[in-house]
Amino acid sequence: MSIERFLFQVDRMKALYGYTDSENFTVYLLNLPASIGKCSKTKQTIILLATTL
Known part of the structure; x- marks a missing residue:
């Protein structure tokens, strides 16, 4: 998933x-299904984005 799409x-x-x-x-973001964050880089991106929203 591209960052724009995310x-x-x-x-x-x-x-x-x-x-x-x-x-x-x-x-809520940290509890998203694992299918979105299959790799640690994606999880880190989600956490980073979540903390800056």
Whole structure:
């Protein structure tokens, strides 16, 4: 998944679930299914993005 596509999905999920609190959203991202974060680099990217939202 490209970074642009991931960011689009992040925005979509935030709107869908009504997340305005980035801390809670970080927790949500960290609990995403493993299929999105099969490699550690992807997981690190998700964590990095989550902490900067």
